[in-house]
Every structure is written in structure tokens, then in C-alpha cells.
Amino acid sequence: MTEAAPERESTGDDALVEVRNLRKYYDDGGGLLDRVLGREATSVKAVDGVSFDVREGETLGLVGESGCGKSTTGETLLRLREATDGTVAFDGENVFDLDDESMSSFRRRAQIVFQDPFSSLDPRMTVGAIVAEGMRIHGLPKSDPTVATAAELTVEDGVDRTVEVSVADDLDRVVEAEEGVARVPVSVRKREADEEGGYEATVDSHADLLDATVEEREADLHVEVTVTGSDGAIRKKRAGDLLERVGLSADQVDRYPHEYSGGQRQRVGIARALALDPEFIVLDEPVSALDVSVQAQVLNLLDDLQDDFGLTYLFIAHDLSVVRHICDRVAVMYLGKVAELGPTDQIFENPDHPYTEALLESVPRAEVGEQGRRVSTLAGDVPSPRNPPSGCRFRTRCPKVIPPEDVEIDQDAFREVMNLREEVEAGNLDPDEVRETEPAAYRKEAVPGIAGENAGVVDEALEAVADGDFETAAETLRDRFETVCETTPPDDAPDADGEVVACHLHD
């Protein structure tokens, strides 16, 4: 690229991106039922207050199951979707508050690669044009006035004169500057006698975009290097270079996306993201659609590019093995919030949040020891993001949900009590069935592990259910079994080390 990367101090812990209390709600008018019944529309709280930093040069993983809000987070922090609330600072500047010029610069410095390489590439454009498109939109190549230009001169035998070189100021449109100087190798030689005689000069790189001429000025030779390639030609050359860099062949710039396999198309997507010399790339499930053998190639490529270009990645994925492989730190999301955030090894070896534990427990490992492993699974499904649970989002499924201090109860039994409460509060029990089974018998079936006072309270509540009085039943249960996990949202602000364990067990 024509610009030198701005010098930045890399203290390692510097935040390039700071996300604070980011919210993204979708007001889609509610469900059909809501509209028919004229109920007030409830919005989908896709992202509901997440805070984290992405540090300079790191790969931060954002993992979670579908509907947890990870992709929406990625798109919202890039301002591809409008945030409902919160701030995102990129390199110190609030992204939601940029003027046009700064916005254009942000669009250049922060890029995204999507999961589905095909749908994100225009099928009618050649891959060269696709890769070059961003440069065209941003009016590149542009010369940077702060970049100096220079030639590395080779004077061949037979040239017995002093050679002076002048290089066009806009050489940096073609040649990438290193440490503020764009350099081009030039050689000067004497023509063979049978030709027209005199001297000739050649540029030894980018020859099709540059030209060198020699002029005899008295005793000296004066060589002048000029940029002759058009902007379009320069962009095409750079597109070819980028394709090569991502493992494709530069002479394929005139091909179309459909001529490529999935893995190759994803490489094109990556080349496109690189074209503007970004500092930060959001990788949104970049290898999820690929076969494993190809996925490994792309992961290795992403690794290499990060080293070569000093990139910072936000890596969004649902595949925990991939995340473990590529990420320095990991944020685990559940239902629009960050459940746990910390260094990758810590998260994978000593997960602190019950959801992280469950997630890791669920992953099938590709090894013989996995055979027949029975996994203690999470019960049920993720609740609706329209109406997320109060307090801790995970409390409707958490196996460690915390019983009130003054209630003595077995952990599994408390989980069952909480499930029962859920059903009572949703009015899901059938009063006739409870009445016919008899409340105490029903309780033994639904919550076998309780006795004494606990059993008494549950029986009392079930009697109310049998009478069809769900409200009293819910209240009776709440009175005794209300847990901190439902009353108080756990703290999910990153601590001084940038870590999060949003769980009351770690207060």
C-alpha cells in the first residue's frame, strides 16, 4: 500500500477497540401474535450491554451458540448496523460519532470477512475487481505527501559517468513505503554499439507501471523514474499481489468467483479485506462453511497474515476447537451478554462460568477416548431474546443456580425447583392433572429430591395450581426459593485485567 502504517507503540495491552455497554435491539414489530392481539411490540435484544477491549495485535475470540449475539456484536461495532446504545472507540475515537472524513478512514482501517464467501462476493465481478473495489471507492492509489521516494541505483560496467536519479514524488502509489520511504531498484547501462548507442535505464520492479528515462546532461547522466501506470492498472497489480499473498495465483485476477471452490473464495474475501491495509479485521465465522482440510489452510493463512501485517482480529465463531487454536483471549457470549472473558488457556482449562463449563463439556473431541463418553448436558433451549430472564441470563438452565442462603437444599433438587417455578410462572402446568395426581404425588414426580419444609412449600404451591391460582402458586414459591441469580444481574464489566466472570459464584 502507498501509506506507511502509522507508528504505534505496542505495549501489548493497548486497546485498539474499546466496546462499552453495546446494545443492539431489533424492533421488528414483535411476533405476529403480538400484532394480531395489538400487544406492545417487544424488541429482540440481540446484544444487550456488552463490554470488552480488543487489544492491539491480539486475536479476541467471540464464541457462543446461535442467537447469542456474537455476529451482531461484530457488525454493530463496525457500524454496519446502527447501535441502540453504548460506545465503541477505535484507536481512541468514538466510532459512532465520526465526521465523514474520519468515518472514511475508519472504513479503511477496520474490515470484515464473512462466513459465506459466495454470497459476499459479487458474482458478476472478476476477483481482481472485487479485491480492487475498496481501493477504487477510497480513491486509491493516492500519494502520501509525508512519504519520501528514492531509487536503489545499480550502475553497470561500462558506464563511466556520474549518474543522478530523480524519482517521482508519487512513486508510493505503486511501491509500498518502508519506514517512510518508497524505494525502487533502477539500473543504468551502456547500450551495445550496434544499437543507437548512448545509455539506457530500467526499473527492476513494477516495470509495467513505472518507466525510467536517461538524459545526458553535460558530463553526467540523469535518470528519471516516473509512474506511467494508470490508477486502474496499479490497483489491478496490487490485487494480483494480494491474491498471491493469500495463496491464489496473481494471473487469476480476471476470473469470476464461481470458478473457485469455497476455500479459494474465502481467500478472495480475505484478500479483499486486506486491500485497504487495515489494522483491524472482524472475522465472522470465516471458516465455518469450509471443509476441515480447507479450514486448516485458511486458519494457517490468517495466522501468517496477522504476523506479517500486524493485524488485530476479532474472531467470531461457534466452533470451540477453532477458537482455542487461533485466539489469544476469548469472550463467551450467552443471550446477548458476555458470560466469561479471559485468556484462552484459562477459559479452556479452568472455566469459571457454569455456561462455559457446559459448553466445553459438550464439544466432542476427535479422539478414541471420546468413545461412549456420556455428557452431562444442559437441559432445555436458550430462552427468547425478546424476553430474556431477569438477573443472570443463564439461570433458567444453570446447573449451579444458587439457592437462597437460608434454604437447605440439594443442588440438583434446587435446579428442579427452579424448573418447576418456571413452569408455574409461565402457567404451563395443567391444574386438572395436578389435582388428579394430587399435589404431593405430583411434587414427588417433578422434584423428587426435596423433603421437609421445602416439600411443604412446593405442595402448598401445587395446591394453588390445582385450584387454578397460578399467581398465588408463583408467589408461594418465590417467597421461599427466590435466588440472587434471578434478582441481581451478575457483574459483567471487565476487571482491571480485562477479565469477566459474570456469575454470582464469583462475586
Place this chain on the structure above:
Amino acid sequence: MSDEILKVRDLTTRFFTEEGQVNAVEHVDFDVRDGEVFGIVGESGSGKSVTALSLIDLVETPGRIVEGEVWYRDADLAEEHRDSHPDAVDGDYVDVRQLPEATRRWLRGPAFATIFQDPMSSLNPSITVGEQIAEAVEVQRRARANPRRTRSRTQGYGLGRLLVDSVLPSQGYVSDESQERAVELLERVGIPDPEQRADEYPHEFSGGMLQRAMVAQALAGEPDVLIADEPTTALDVTIQAQILNLLTELQEEEDMSVVLITHNLGVIARMCQRVGVMYAGEVVERGSLEDVFENPVHPYTEGLLGSIPDVEDPAPRLSPIEGNVPSLLDAEMGDECYFADRCPKAMESCLTDIEEHEAPAATDDTDHLVRCILADREYDESEALGSAAKQEVISDD
């Protein structure tokens, strides 16, 4: 009595498309034993799903099974057809492909049942879940009584049916008994409040619950073999774990055999006793889970295992298989081993000597079969061709 419920021999399925003949499944052999989970693993285009469809004779045009036998053990069927179709009977086994069409269709249910990746494609959106399962029960019941005249409303559900169903009121011909059985089945697969859920429509179910409903439907015929094609691929990992637990439980308790088809090596490891690895339409390696995962012989299997990041051990660098999945167009397939262009161990004879790598050979363990020159010989690094040399040999012939 032999302990194989299914013996697949030389199964070959091709697609005859405008671009030419596609060799989707080529001479595939494997056995499925009683009460085991046999895994078929492969990447896209490996032919694993077409193999599943071929087993139950559901390959659609322009595809066609051109060759092969699917021997299914059923003493009664064998007896019934011994005189009328002598070629289709061998001892207690019948070759499903040579049986009359009606019998073949009848077998779907009590012999083979299937679950697919996308439950929505097999469930009718305008009929309640309970009713659809009840119907499957009913169909099986009637099939047993009269094997030749059954057709389920929900089998092969397509747009045409959808239109018909949305115009005509559904014909309730399902007996109460079948309704009850449907609720039992929903309970059996772990759907809470089965009675209420039975009255709901597929779109009211979450992905995990739908997959459970599919399993319930598959169980309606009490099948001997459950064919599960990527049953958990569309699911989140915690829901996947629930479904895998359910399948294990059912398989043990119902004494079914399962053919599990997936691209996920972790799922294979958790579920299967034996496994076949498919590449470019062929089973390239087959053996016990230990054989294949711990002593892989085929370079593709090795490569596949090296490609996956390990959730427990962050290896600094993956060793991927270079290149891309090959074309299965007949015209573009040569005599060389189909993996040769990506194989780091490819030798000259891999490219030319078709006999050597065509037939699966046993390694020192007779149950561990490998379709590769290296099946029964040591790899000698000095024989490996560089990629340039490979190109030369391939383009030469």
C-alpha cells in the same frame, strides 16, 4: 447366525447431469453389525450422503444406483422370496435392491429409518407434530397388515403436497391408538409435556426439539437400522450433545444399529465403534475407531486428523491437506488414485498403477481395510514425488 444386519457390496451411484457423468459413490463396501454405530465420515463431495440415500433407495434423478448390493438380514423376507427371487436371497439375507419395488418401500420403517440434518424438510409444516408421528405409526401398522398398499402423506413431502394440504382439510384417518403411541414416542425422545407438544406445529418447535421429533418419527416403525445423515450438524453444540446422548440411549435400549454420517470427527469418536472414511466417492479406509483414529494408514485419513484443531491442546500450527476436493466428473477423473494430487506420499505407481490402489487391502489387521498402495507396505520417503513431478506424470497419460 452372522452378526451383520447389513452388508453393503460394491455400491455405485452416479449422477447423469448436463455436464456429464458424476461418480458420486464408487464401489462402496461395508458391513453394519448388530447393535453398533457405524460411522461414515467425509468432507463435502465425498459421497457420504449419497451413500445414505442409496442404502434406502432414495436417490433422485438424475442420480441412479448403477451397481451394487445391499444385503439385509431378515429370515422371513428371505423365506418369502427364496423361490420368486432366488438371486435376491442368500441364506437369511435379502438383497434389498433386487426385491420388488413395493417390498422395498415397505422396508422403510421396520427395517430402515432415516433422520436428516434438516428436520423441516421431512416434516409437513401444516400438520401437527403429533399427528405426523401418529401417521407414521399408522403407516407402519397398516404396512404390517398389508405390505403393498401404503403411502404416507408426509413421505416425500414437497411443494405440491403442501399446496394440496393447505387447500384440503387433512383427512383424519389416524387411530386413537396411533395417537397415543405418538405421544409415547415424543416422551421417549425427551420432549417435555409431550401431550401438549403433540398438538403443536413444527414451526413451534426449536431446532433441537424438531430433531427429537424426527427421531420419534423414525422410531415409529421400530427400525433395525437407523440411518442418521448429519443429524446434529445444524444444531448448537449443547443441543448436539443432548441429541447424541439421546441416540446412544435409544440405540442401546432399542437394540438398533445406526449408520451415522457426518463430517464431524468428534461426533464419530463419541458415537461409533467402527468407521469408514470416504473421499471422492470411495471408502478409503475402514476399521474400528481405534484403527482409524490411532493407526490411520491412508494419507487422507492422516491429513484429516491433522487438520482439526484440538479443543484440549492448542497446537501452534495445523497441518492441513493442501489443495481442494477433486472433481467427480467422470471425464475429469483419471486412473490415478483420486487423492494423488493432494497426497504428500504419492509415488509414481499411485499415478499409473491402477490395480495397486484400486482394491482395498487389509493391513496386518484383517478388519482394517485401506484403499492405498501403502496398505501393506512401508512408506519410503525417497519414493515420494514432488508436486511438479506429479503434474508431469498426470498430464502425460
